[in-house]
Amino acid sequence: MASTNNKDDGCGFCCCWMVSAILLGGFFVLLTSLPSMDSLADPFEQPTTCSVELVGFKGLQPAMASEATSPAFDLLIHVNNGHTFSLAHGGGDVVVSYSGVPLARGRTPSFEMATKDTTALPVKATSAAVGLPEDLSRLMTDERRWAVAQLRIEFGLAWDSFTCNVELDGQQRVSECYRPTLVN
Incomplete structure (x- = not known):
């Protein structure tokens, strides 16, 4: 005789949730691995890049030195307009x-660049101060001897800020x- 007991053990409900979770997780992984809409819009679009060349310098003696x-x-600031529009x-x-410690200030000249163009901007950065503070001069001398001395060059270009x-x-x-x- 066949059983007339239609008792549900809840397995169908549990399986439905598991399948839904797997599908939702797979959909999330797929969405996060797709490229952004900006990169799909124009595959030839690249950001503006810059580099700086230190052509020459003077006045890095201690302030108290007679030759200060x-x-x-x-x-020389090199600019590469990777955009598909003029800059x-x-x-x-x-x-x-x-x-x-800020040592000198200058200004980049005005310019216009065509799409995918490059240019080099000469900049003279100067200071009204004479020489370097004694502690900074000692630090710079030591770091130059150890070949680790670095200047930091910061500038704005169009709507971007750059540091070298x-x-x-x-x-x-x-x-x-x-x-x-930017740190919040």
């Missing part, structure tokens, strides 16, 4: 610092810049 002069830096810039501030760490070893070289991250 004002710190001055000749820079215009009305000039902006440039700050050269060492170990967090440039070796202060007397060699002329190009240093790549980065966009500083």
Whole structure:
């Protein structure tokens, strides 16, 4: 005789939830692994990149030295417009610092760049101060001896800010810049 007991043990409900969770998790993984809509819009679009070349400098003696002069830096800022639109810039501030101490200031010239174009901007950064504070001069001398001395160059370009760490070893070289991250 067949049983007339239609007792549900709850297995169907449990299996339904498990299948739903697996499908939802798979959908989430799929969505997070897809490229952003911005990158799908134009695969040739690249961000603006910059680098700085320290062409020359003077005035890095201690302030009390008889030969002390004002710190001055000749820079060449290389700009690569990776965008698929033109880029215009009305000039902006440039700050050269060492170990967090501003040494000189300058300005980038105004310019306009076509799509995917590159340019080099000469910048003279100078200071009204004469020489370096004694402690900073000692630190710079030691770090130059250890080949770890770096200037920090900060500047704005169009709507972006850039920072470059440039070796202060007397060699002329190009240093790549980065966009500083904002900390909340």
